[in-house]
Amino acid sequence: MRDTFVDTTTALLADDPRTALVLADISAGLFAPAAGRHPDRVLNVGIREQLMVGVAGGLALTGLRPIVHTYAPFLVERAYEQLKLDLDHQDASAVLVSVGASYDRPEAGRTHLSPADVSLIDTLHGWTVHVPGHPGEVAPLLRTAVAAETSAYLRLSVLSNDRPLGIDGALQVVRDAGPGAPLVVAVGPTLDAATAALADLPVTVAYTNRPRPFDIAGLRDRGGADVILVEPYLAGTSSRVVSAALADRPHRLLALGVGRKELRRYGSADDHAHWHGLDASGLRRSVVDFVSPALH
Amino acid sequence: MTATTTTAAIAEAAAPLDGRPPVAPLLERVRAGREFGTNVYSTIDVLQVLYHRVLRVHPTAVDDPDRDRFLLSKGHAVAGYYAVLAAAQFFPADWLDDQGGPASRLGDHPDRLLVPGVEIGSGSLGHGLGLGVGTALGLRAQGRLEPRVYVLLGDAELDEGSNHEAITYAGTTGLANLTAIVIDNSSATHGWPGGPAARFTVDGWTAATVDGRDHDALHTALTGHDGNRPHVVVAVVEPKEG
Known part of the structure; x- marks a missing residue:
């Protein structure tokens, strides 16, 4: 799923000058080609998750559509107040894309487990939450989320079903x-x-x-x-x-x-x-x- | 310095030079007999210099993409902010009455969705500089090289670690269209040995530390960026009482 996310985001950055990507070191190497082509819109702030979300809020206030990506616990839990205030309270929106869902990397222990991420996002108003079950669902879900005006959380996982299903959200x-x-x-x-x-x-x-x-x-x-x-x-x-x-x-x-x-x-x-x-x-x-x- | 003498000084400094209403009576209107904390008076001079002499903003163009941005990060310093915005005619002066009331658009912290000219909702300390960095980056990414982003913080607010994420990133990446303003009224519990400016300059910012009551010195400092690096202005005022 992460590879599909990287490819799709790289294409979105090339196709739509409104798109920006904010990183906190995680996956930065995978986005090096995109960063080379769009140095002003691929922004790796280092290991600074509060700043990562604050920057996304500021970018959105100037009219850009930020995609924000890192490990789930650091994206949602560590920077929760920034999600609440730097995005929602400002009426700014962003597309959050996490890796490290729940127990995707259990050998890393509690610090990298993130079962509560969707619950936390669910305390906010008006967010769309996408939980793809197959890598084939990631690209259309991401494109849909970026094309919308509202905030979305796209939760990538290393776990997957055998085949992709539809992405319109209906049961x-x-x-x-x-x-x-x-x-x-x-x-x-x-x-x-x-x-x-x-x-x-x-x-x-x-x-x-x-x-x-x-x-x-x-x-x-x-x-x-x-x-x-x-x-x-x-x-x-x-x-x-x-x-x-x-x-x-x-x-x-x-x-x-x-x-x-x-x-x-x-x-x-x-x-x-x-x-x-x-x-x-x-x-x-x-x-x-x-x-x-x-x-x- | 007592609140009364400070207010008198403000009134003198705020004489209408350009036909706009003076700030001091508007500030009194917000005050409505209440006792203001010193944070209100510590910020008023910088706000006046910014809105009178520095910021390229206009009440008829609050959405102009090429406007300068002023982000009040220390959202509690709101009374002077409202008075200055009203003096600059961003909203009618009668909004200043009943601040915080059930029908009022003016809370004890500002909300950008409720108040024309307010760029961010603030109140929780340590959010303005990150938003300012993102705003500066967004302007740059869109080729808007004229507008400048100003973020006003307090020396105690610098305690929040989120500021230091922003300071280091902006400094080391040379984010040239950003100015931070720190009102230093010595209110940080554990202080900033060597002064707040040192926290910025070590990461590559330019800095000016000036008398926060001296309007000409503030103007010089607020326009003293070199075009290559972010700039910080530390406005030193009398220590917070109590």
């Missing part, structure tokens, strides 16, 4: 168990594990790579009495959105995702998926417990 049903069946909404790279886990269960599985704004209409259209969220970031991040969307209906909601507890374990992304119950076996166990305990 896409990938497996239909018929009217009234429990609805599983898998976000981004969780889809393949969800479909593998639930292949023989009577549940509808839908996909989205745009959790904000959440496809409320699609949810109301497809949702039965039971809704199961599978998100690759903090469990429960989208619970409030689903609950509000279904407030007028009796329903139950199970929100699966990354846990809050610090595990203090290294290992691989697969290990962490297992520990957080987001691998196929964990998802199956949680969904069966929720939908039909008798199936155990």
Whole structure:
């Protein structure tokens, strides 16, 4: 996904003089050709994340469209007040693109884990959040985000589904168990594990790579009495959105995702998926417990 | 110096030279009988020199892409700012009444969406210089080489580490269209040994440290950039009381 991001951004910088890129050393080498061609619009401020977002706000105030990129915890968590004040409060907007989603690099430990990023972005108003599930989704999502006027967060991951799906943000049903069946909404790279886990269960599985704004209409259209969220970031991040969307209906909601507890374990992304119950076996166990305990 | 004598000095310095209303009565209108902190009076002279003699801004062209930008980073120094903007006719003087009221556009910190001529919303310290660096970079990237970006901070505000990210980056990359102004009223809790200017010059800024009440000295300092490097003006005023 990062390679696609670099190629697409490099092309956008060449095509649109309104586009600018702000970096804080991360990925700077990959953007060296673009920096050589557009030294005034490819700006690496060094390891200064507060400044990186402040600069993006200033660029936007002069009419440019900044793309801001670094590791997720440093982009969203370290510079959160700059997102709130230097972008939103100024009525300035930017496209944030992170790498290092959740446990993409677990051997680096807690400092490089970022399961809370989407929750934090979700405290802001009017942001679009894109969570691509395949490298093939990255270019059109990025182009869409940059072409818009509002702020967006594009969350890249090393984890991926086998094939790309559409990018219009609508819930896409990938497996239909018929009217009234429990609805599983898998976000981004969780889809393949969800479909593998639930292949023989009577549940509808839908996909989205745009959790904000959440496809409320699609949810109301497809949702039965039971809704199961599978998100690759903090469990429960989208619970409030689903609950509000279904407030007028009796329903139950199970929100699966990354846990809050610090595990203090290294290992691989697969290990962490297992520990957080987001691998196929964990998802199956949680969904069966929720939908039909008798199936155990 | 008491607030009363300072106000008298301001009134004398602010006599209308060009048909615009003087600042001092407008400041009194904002004050509305309240007691101002010294931060208001520490900033008023620099603001007057900027708006009368330095900034290329005009109330009829607040969106002109080639205007100079003035970013008030220490957003609490707002009373004098509002008075100066009203004197320069960016908004009607009657906005100054009921500052902070439910229908007022003028808060205790300025909001760029509510007040014509205000370039940034500020209040949380340490945000203006980063926004100023980005504004200067954005102007340069679009070939707008005439406008200059001025950011006003306080010496205590320099405590915020975000300023030092901006100072070092702007200095080492030679961001020539940026001027920082530090009002030094000795209010930083742990001080700046050697003076605030040293924090900038070590990274390649040019600097002038002047009497923050001397309008001609301020004017000379505020127009003293060399065109190749960012410039800082440290305006020294009487120490904050208490």
